[in-house]
Amino acid sequence: MTKHLTQAQVAHFRQHGYVYPMRGVSAEEALGYRRIIEAYETASGRDVNETLKIKGHLALPAIVELARRPAILDAVEDLIGPDILLFGASIFAKNGRDPRYVSWHQDSTYFGLTPHEEVTVWLALTPANAVNGVLRVLPGSHAGPDLRHVETHAKDNMLAKGQTLVGIDEALAVEMPLSPGEFSMHHERTAHSSLPNRSDDRRIGFAFFYVPAHVRSSSGRRRATLVRGTDRFGHWDADTLPEYDCDPRAMSELAQTWGKYKDGEVRQAADMVARQAG
Template identity: 40%
Template sequence: MSGPSPTSDGPGRLNDAARARYARDGFLSPLPVMSEVEMARRLDWLTDIEARGAGRLPPVQNIKAHLLIPFLWDLVHDPRILDPVEDLLGPDLLCWAAGFFDKRPGEPQHVPWHQDATYWGLSAPEAVTAWVAFTPSVPENGCMRVSPGTHHTILPHADTGDRTAMLPGRETVLAKVDEATAVDVVLRPGQMSLHHVLLVHGSSPNHSGQRRCGLAIRYIPAHLTSRAGWRATATLVRGRDHGHFDLEQRPDAPFDPAATRRYGGIVRSWMRGVFDGMAHAERANGSGGR
């Protein structure tokens, strides 16, 4: 089942009850973004871009895919996504990353139980992930599952060593997750869920004959800073820049040369931050690994 759909105070806005539910549970779903027809058009665009390469985006291009593909840049700026995110994070918003979680039929890829903020290297766990469905996302094809109310505490993680885990650090929470109270986040194409950066969530492999594809957009309030000792980058999507990140640029065309050149340095900086975050977490856990 999916969580209850929140009511709003106007197009795209969250009312007090929805914000209270988010504060209690750590997620909201399903929320409308666009019609299934509109999303089908974007899925066609994505499929066409993938067909020009190896049939899917390589992992390195899937970290901040909106910096390489113009329609994804437009999507992370879409008011239908940003309005409810603003209701949760405030008026000044940055996109820290945006990448697909794409499971093809019968593949073993899965997402272990984890918290998003584990290796992000940000100054505070104040962020929201908007998970936008490009295809149906249902239990049979490995929809996201969440553990409500687990977003109040930073939990230790460890590397699973599992190459089929769809996370940069292959990480999983060390705490036991209550599977009996976990909730399936069922979405139609064009719907999204919002979840807190500390909400424990994961997903199973795709056991169906249907692709499961969604874009995870990571939004942060602009007052946050990077814990790393260098300037990270982010995309200003709404409001005022607070000057803590170097601002990213829109690509002129899919994988245009200028965007691709910029992207190389941006991703190296991002990966450096993730590795720093992994080392920081290991030191905090008093462990060197699994």
């Protein structure tokens, strides 16, 4: 008995590594979250792509609340079971007429998790479509190994290192168009990417990273938030959640985690695990 997804959607995810569209919040609520995030962006004076990354939920209680929405967690539970940790959240906000893109990549190479059972929920806060740089996936890529990424550090690449899979056949890409408040889900090994925004308005999505409680960090102890069920494993320390917007204790954890991620600690750890396995 599933809680949100149909059996056919669960089967689709298992076979292809992605599923969409599901409704997480109403269109009005999505607009409300967009406004909250844009107000935060204006107040901070910085592009949210620089400040709401990897542990973006630590900036605002509203983002933690969004990550805990029952409709979202019900769908996550249908895929990974009832004991669910949120180990991260990142915004992907492209401006109108924005040349920035996301190159083909697999998160599994960079997340430092074992076993590879993470599921990403990508929640649309604006429409996401073929014109404004919708999220695209490579069906079935979750079933293969972690592939080699070239770290390009390209200027318009929105990824921390411009990490890029080479040799992907674009003709196999599947777009996952969404209306505001809808979400897609993809497995951490599913190769994904997005093109520049050719529309006049922004394209904003929030990606939430969920793991079942038995998944460990392969890069030393890290932090996460139990969002549903029971943690009988204790592999993760608790995130310092914000008690109010821009709570300095939580903001310092956000900044440290993003810094470490960008600077390669997680990647090095993932490399070590790969060497041990290989």
